[in-house]
């Protein structure tokens with residue numbers, strides 16, 4: 001997917017969004033594209049709230065800014081830099097760490113880390129496209145280590161169920177779901193959310209897959225050994241693991257990162273359109289507090 005990705009220059013970005021005003025104008029345009037509705041009373045008429053891109057409901061006088069009730073809600077640093085963070089996340093073919101964002105934009109690492117999570121929220125997999133045709137379902141582990149306060153290192157594993165839709169010799173769509181344990185129920189519930197009933201399934205022989213094999217038409221079941229694997233699924237698994245190690249170095253908030261990987265993979269044909277797509281999603285996404293983000 002990476003060769004197809006075409007990046008847009010940072011020069012173009014700053015030319016397009018040179019000031020807070022230009023960012024607000026863009027947010028207002030997307031936010032009220034299909035008209036104004038007062039969040040307070042549902043009224044559709046408004047007048048100017050006294051500042052650029054601030055609208056005031058003409059019935060209840062409630063004022064709403066272009067950033068309110070979006071993922072840009074109460075952003076405490078320069079909006080131009082916030083747009084740049086979205087740009088770097090959207091256009092870097094493998095994503096970008098909060099440390100690198102902090103160095104590039106001269107913001108605190110924690111500020112970048114938190115805003116980065118907000119951007120990743122907008123990348124959340126919506127699973128509104130059920131996989132169909134030839135579909136592979138598999139599961140794998142990601143080994144992790146965590147430093148405890150006393151300097152003690154704790155190693156643990158997280159488990160992921162991967163579903164992929166095949167197209168020709170490649171993969172057209174990917175979903176990756178963190179699951180609590182390796183069990184038939186977990187695998188079955190992922191399959192229900194992501195795979196259409198008419199799909200033709202390939203999976204491993206392990207008994208945890210027996211249940212989904214009763215619900216779908218199965219074309220092959222492979223005994224998983226080092227030599228006999230499902231090559232496409234295995235390739236995606238390895239890409240996810242090496243990407244996590246390379247960019248995030250850890251995977252504590254794993255589902256965010258899995259969603260980020262799938263978002264990028266599933267939109268690899270969008271090229272530079274991915275930036276606008278992500279900004280739009282951020283505008284239409286409800287705000288998220290710090291506690292919501294990390295829970």
Ligand SMILES: [Zn+2]
Nearest residue numbers: 038041057060
């Ligand atoms: Zn109102």
